Amino acid sequence: MKFQFEVKPSLCTGCRTCELACAFSHTRDKKPGRSRIYPIAYAPDKFVPVACLQCDDAACVKSCMFGALKRNETTGAIDLDRERCVKCMACVAACPFGCALVDEGHDNEIVKCDLCGGDPACAHFCPTKALVYKKIG
Amino acid sequence: MRIDSIDKLAAWRDECRKRLDSQKKKVLVCLGPGCLAGGSDKILEEFHEILSKKKITDVTLEAVKKTGCHGFCAQGPLVIIEPEGIFYTKVKKAHVKEIIETTLEKGELVEKLLYKERNGDGTDHAIVDYHDIPFYKYQKRISLRNVGQIDPDRITDYIAAGGYSALAKTLSSMTPQEVIDQITKSGLRGRGGGGFPTGRKWATCAKIESDIRYVLCNGDEGDPGAFMDRCIMEGDPHSILEGMIICAYAVGSREGYIYVREEYPLAVINLQNAIDSAREHGFLGENIMGTDLCYDIKIARGGGAFVCGESSALMKSVAGEVGEPRAKYVRSVVKGLHDKPTVLNNVETFATIPVIINEGADWFASIGTEKSTGTKAFSLAGKVKNTGLVEVPMGVTLRKIIFDIGGGALKDRKFKAVQTGGPSGGCLPEDKLDLPVDFDTLTKAGSMMGSGGMIVMDDRTCMVAVARYFLGVLVKESCGKCVPCREGLYQLHKLCTKITKGKATEDDLNLMENLSRVISVASLCGLGQSGPNPFVSTLRYFRDEYMAHIRDKKCPAGVCRELITFNINDQCTGCLACIAACPVEAITGEKKKLHVINQDLCTKCGSCYEVCNFDAVDIK
Amino acid sequence: MVNITINGKVVRATEGEMLLDVIRREGINIPTLCQHDALEPAGNCRLCMVEITRTEWDGWKKYVTSCLYPVEEGLIVSTHTSELHEIRKTILDLLLANSPHSDVLQKMAEEYGLHKTSYEPNLEGDNCIMCYACTRICEVLGKSAISPVMRGHEKVIAPPFGEEPPDCIGCLACAHICPTNVITWTDENLTRTIWKKKFELIACEKCGKATISRDFAEYLIEKRGLPKEYFNTCDDCKRVELAQKMGALVDKAKEVAL
Missing domain, CATH: 3.10.20.740 (Ubiquitin-like (UB roll))
Structure with missing residues (x-):
């Protein structure tokens, strides 16, 4: 079974609820994490939520010299193994979509979308259903 | 000449022997490290110089030759005249003419150069033949069999002494398994200090599936005061090569290294000469002695780090990496040099192999004790009369080595302790002198046999200062990789220094004991694990001395400067000698009047004590 | 199993x-x-x-x-066990003696009931504990620009001859992996300095923000076959770019539908 984000920019109001959902669902040490998703205005009052595309031939995986980025076969997400990460920023620089991020609130750790283990919080909380995580195929 | 068949060797040996036998008289000049320091190279030159101008019947120029260490370093420089075994001691260049004219020409003895043995009544008697000297009488030489007897640069000398016959026997009549069985049966254990059964090591290596296996020789002898391996490398290099080649045949190796420390330049030269001439004569390289065996040896020179004597650090150093021990629970015989199965044995172990092959495992096992067979070389050093190189059967007592062979403490002072096993060994007191010297007994007593260094100490030695000295060596030589060794030994040394300054408390001593235990269980390699030994063993047997430093702020042996004072007693004759010797002008006095030391100026250097001929300087 | x-x-x-x-x-x-x-x-x-x-x-x-x-x-x-507790406590005690100012070590030692070292503290000591994490990570990158030098208590981590390390690419892996944060570096404008060596940081061609060092980017391009243009812009600008592309696609689809 495969899942995929369905994004409808026409429904996105740029309310940033997805950001809050993401940050809070990634709370650690009593601090919310940096959001891995951003609604970005591509034209005046026109928004699109941007997050990691979990690319097949991912630049981030290639750029990591320490094997810290690996595809999670269950969720399909590229997960970051924090125990292996050295924070060298190679993935941040290499991702062509700017979706590997630095979490300043957590000691400059690298963060990226992990699909919340298969049930993304952002999609749950999107009030206008601009972002839906649905089964495909 | 290339020996391309087993038979050819026997013919060559006959030739070599005939040539040696044709020399009616032989003059052996010891060029071991001790004698060399005494100028024996000049003595040899002088012999050649005079004899090249002078014809003497029965003495050819070729028969005057250099040898490796003859052993009795305290009496060096040594000159031995064979076949009589005339033993000339403390020879100087000026004596050479006399030796030639008296002994070589007239066949008479130069009395003043003969060895003098002290009689019970205090008089002396001269001994001519060195075999009768107590120092040599109680020895049994196996690994040192040729050292001091042959010219290390002449392969013909080695051949004449039976060299490479064990290799010939191995290649012509033994399977690799039979070689391993013989070594196992002989009970030979690694002479480098670990005491691991050599046969078992070879068998393990041979059993592992691998395309490449290495046979390495450890010549990184770093213990202060130890020079057994050095003397074999310098004095009989071929015996090491022969042992290694036999091992290569047994385990199936094509390549090997001898790891020698850079501080042994002569060992490097002699080994390289030996390797070159062995290769030239077909004992190394392709098709050794015309058989299928191919094996070659290279010399790897170490930079003089003590820790590189540890097997995994040595292999890293050979491979060109930083010489640090590897922290893996895999033995180097399984994964050693370049991660291939590797046999690493000590110089002395390899030098013993040919004898075991020739004389048989049962013969070797009959020497020594049940669990430590054969003989062991020791270097006797420190405050002992007969310093030098000795080899005795395992199981003889420390007393026999130190008193019968070594002649007891220097200047007939009171024996206090003997330090065995190098810096990480321990000190044993007088009541342990009747312990047999073997791998297991000394370890049980808190020291170890180690590679064979033996430093004798008399009653003027402070055991705290000794512990501090050896800890100092280890602090310098620790590789610094793991915490307990790097920081632990450093702190232990610092606390020991504190004791010698009289500033330590009993709490410090408890801290040291606890720290020592942790260092020995938690360290990565043998250096750290045995590192606290100098402290632990001296504390075990000389706790009173530690307490004297801590509680009474006194150094009973009169060594630790902060805790002693020098005073002049009424034995003083007013000779002015100490006044002249004192570097800080702390002593005042007039001729024939009692001298006085000004304690405020005295730096406690001990110069006055050294020069006083009347025992008038007291140290308290 | x-x-x-x-x-x-x-x-x-x-x-x-x-x-x-x-x-x-x-x-x-x-x-x-x-x-x-x-x-x-x-x-x-x-x-x-x-x-x-x-x-x-x-x-x-x-x-x-x-x-x-x-x-x-x-x-x-x-x-x-109590012996293991003693071993760990002693090791932390020894490390703390050499690096009394390290908050990482202080915190760990506290857990073992150690409020200060039992030994004479080395007040001038730095916080390096010789874990080799820095040299090992540099080795993983195939660079080995720094290594342990000297022996025993004198041992330090240093570039060859204490000079600018020729093989260093300024990736900061050594500094980030250091458990006691001893390795320092500075990023000023577009210049990074580490191990006394200066590196040019790539400036985002849109906003000018500094990203990684040019040497490191070149290393990744060569070793990992990544397209050079990936490294021209910063992550913020790349996200905006993605949004614009997605938006353009949506608008185009709408137009087609109309």
Whole structure:
């Protein structure tokens, strides 16, 4: 079974609820994490939520010299193994979509979308259903 | 000449022997490290110089030759005249003419150069033949069999002494398994200090599936005061090569290294000469002695780090990496040099192999004790009369080595302790002198046999200062990789220094004991694990001395400067000698009047004590 | 799979797996300083020592560093005996003596009831604990720009001859992996300085923000076959770019539908 984000920019109001959902669902040490998703205005009052595309031939995986980025076969997400990460920023620089991020609130750790283990919080909380995580195929 | 068949060797040996036998008289000049320091190279030159101008019947120029260490370093420089075994001691260049004219020409003895043995009544008697000297009488030489007897640069000398016959026997009549069985049966254990059964090591290596296996020789002898391996490398290099080649045949190796420390330049030269001439004569390289065996040896020179004597650090150093021990629970015989199965044995172990092959495992096992067979070389050093190189059967007592062979403490002072096993060994007191010297007994007593260094100490030695000295060596030589060794030994040394300054408390001593235990269980390699030994063993047997430093702020042996004072007693004759010797002008006095030391100026250097001929300087 | 006993509990583990990994998987906390998942275990800090024995050893036991000990069938492991507590406490005590100002060490030592070192503290000491994490990570990158030099207590981590390391690419992996934060660097405008060597930082061609060093980017392009243009812009600008592309697609689809 495969899942995929369905994004409808026409429904996105740029309310940033997805950001809050993401940050809070990634709370650690009593601090919310940096959001891995951003609604970005591509034209005046026109928004699109941007997050990691979990690319097949991912630049981030290639750029990591320490094997810290690996595809999670269950969720399909590229997960970051924090125990292996050295924070060298190679993935941040290499991702062509700017979706590997630095979490300043957590000691400059690298963060990226992990699909919340298969049930993304952002999609749950999107009030206008601009972002839906649905089964495909 | 290339020996391309087993038979050819026997013919060559006959030739070599005939040539040696044709020399009616032989003059052996010891060029071991001790004698060399005494100028024996000049003595040899002088012999050649005079004899090249002078014809003497029965003495050819070729028969005057250099040898490796003859052993009795305290009496060096040594000159031995064979076949009589005339033993000339403390020879100087000026004596050479006399030796030639008296002994070589007239066949008479130069009395003043003969060895003098002290009689019970205090008089002396001269001994001519060195075999009768107590120092040599109680020895049994196996690994040192040729050292001091042959010219290390002449392969013909080695051949004449039976060299490479064990290799010939191995290649012509033994399977690799039979070689391993013989070594196992002989009970030979690694002479480098670990005491691991050599046969078992070879068998393990041979059993592992691998395309490449290495046979390495450890010549990184770093213990202060130890020079057994050095003397074999310098004095009989071929015996090491022969042992290694036999091992290569047994385990199936094509390549090997001898790891020698850079501080042994002569060992490097002699080994390289030996390797070159062995290769030239077909004992190394392709098709050794015309058989299928191919094996070659290279010399790897170490930079003089003590820790590189540890097997995994040595292999890293050979491979060109930083010489640090590897922290893996895999033995180097399984994964050693370049991660291939590797046999690493000590110089002395390899030098013993040919004898075991020739004389048989049962013969070797009959020497020594049940669990430590054969003989062991020791270097006797420190405050002992007969310093030098000795080899005795395992199981003889420390007393026999130190008193019968070594002649007891220097200047007939009171024996206090003997330090065995190098810096990480321990000190044993007088009541342990009747312990047999073997791998297991000394370890049980808190020291170890180690590679064979033996430093004798008399009653003027402070055991705290000794512990501090050896800890100092280890602090310098620790590789610094793991915490307990790097920081632990450093702190232990610092606390020991504190004791010698009289500033330590009993709490410090408890801290040291606890720290020592942790260092020995938690360290990565043998250096750290045995590192606290100098402290632990001296504390075990000389706790009173530690307490004297801590509680009474006194150094009973009169060594630790902060805790002693020098005073002049009424034995003083007013000779002015100490006044002249004192570097800080702390002593005042007039001729024939009692001298006085000004304690405020005295730096406690001990110069006055050294020069006083009347025992008038007291140290308290 | 093999069965081992940890603190009395039978645990299944994969053969060849390191003991420390199994212990941690069981939720047992063992302190470490030189261990990092991106590195081969080295056994420098000795904090992860555990006691092992086997039934056939007849009461004989030994202490091993769990980070490098491969599990084997029938192993009986204790992770928190009083002797192990003493070993860890002594090691932290020794480290604290040499680096009394390190907050990382202070915090770890506190957990063992150590408020200050039992030894004379080295007030001038830096916080380096010789875990080699920096040199090991540099080795993983295939650079080995820095290495341990000298011996024993004098040992330091340094570039060759104490000069600018020719092989350094300014990636900061060494500085980030350091457990006690000893390795320092500065980023000023578009210049990074580490190990006294200066590096040019790539400026985002849209907003000018500094990203990684040019040497590191070139290394990734060469070693990992990544397109050069990926490194021209910063992550913020790249996200905006993505949004614009997605938006343009949506608008185009709408137009087509209309």
